[in-house]
Amino acid sequence: MSTEHTAWFAAWFNHPLYLKLYSHRDASEARRCVETILKETSLAPQATPTPHILDVACGAGRHALEFSRRGFNVTANDLSPYLINCTRAHAEKEGLGITCTRQDMRTLDIDGSYELAVQLFSSFGYFDRNEDDAQVIQQVYRHLKPGGWYALDLINPAHLEKTLIPHSEKQVDELTVIEERSIANGRVKKEISITGPDGTHRFSESVRLFSSASIRTLLEQEGFEIVRILGDYGGTPFDSEHSPRMLLLSRKP
Template sequence: MQKKENSWFSDEWFWKTYGPIMFDDQRLKNSVYEVERIMELCGIKKNDNVLDCCCGLGRHSLELAQKGCRVSGLDLSQGYLDLAKAEAEKRSLKVDFIHKDARTIDYENQFDAIINMFTSFGYFDDPDEDLELLRKLHRALKPGASLFMEMMGKEILARDFEERTWFEREGIKIMLEYSVDLNWTELCNRWLFYKDDVMTEYSFSHRIFSASEMAAMLWKAGFSTIEIFGSFEKDLYDHNAKNLILIAHKDAD
């Protein structure tokens, strides 16, 4: 028996049923270290206002709150936000989780830092909306503040590309299939979940970016200085890079 879904991005049933198992324990544990590095690299301090744009389960939002930051976590998935709120309550942490499409934000000079993690960029149907979102994030930052982005860069994807991989978690067999489209501008994803003789399939695509493509877009969005690294340890973005990390700074004027 097969159930096929295409509107995965806004499908709350998907996020509540399968979303949480896509994050293993190690990835959740890594969030503690990642937040420590983000705070150091961006100069984030206790009581700073931080926006976690596309926060998902809130794993970075919660750690920032644990460090004493005033955090807003924004995401389109109410299912993820419900899980994030439950975890915040369990840990007695205060985070303002907001159910909102990132394209509709209208902040101005409000945040000391904004983060966008885990390749949570490039999913809109219209490519022009990528640049428009970056412009809105620039506007939302206080003068002198920074945007921290972490993603799978196109260069890393090309180096480590696998057409398919599979694993089993919580009694569910999961196969992930990938292909590249439109001259290396989009990554096509096909996720297959097998449980109790039922297969659920989700297919979607998102744009992929090289370091230079992201830097050019950030410049165009108004950022004055862009730093590029290949890891949270500030390694060079070269053939050994683990992540594409961009820190875009807004002018202090």
């Protein structure tokens, strides 16, 4: 396993170009996802006490901010100093009382317990070892109250295999972005080259792919009960061949 300082996610997610490249993942997409999760879990901010929500790998805070705007108590966590600072800055600008933490998801140790934990936009499966993925789920389980929900959002590998674009080039403002994508050894990999006025930057992504059966087994081994699986952020039922996403909604007994 790479160290935090050399792992692909530590380098890429801590660089300002990351948000530039993924600017199309916007607040409207986050709103749709949050609305679907709240509909499926029946959680409401009017409950007494107000439900607490943990965003395990919040990135720049799209989903954490949306939950907070709706009146929930939110804790947002991420390993990247850059991204957690973005979340904190957005929350302060909007006057939202989000608690921000910077921790490795494998060793989460946050005070309190939660009615809902979310792990969205393919923020699971980064590590080389299966044991690390299991450890993440163990930590989420430990932080949930009995009856608490876990919303885990993954790529559907069957759909990805049919739609993967091996090579693409695009302009993002003054930047030229070249992306090379492949699937090998159960992972989807991307090599990214970004050229701008200050030269060329290169980054990598490598995310483990899970079938619905394999992730179900992993969740159940750690104690979760699968309630349903959705196929997109709008709440369409999961279809193993055609759904772009695999949004699993599980509960801690």
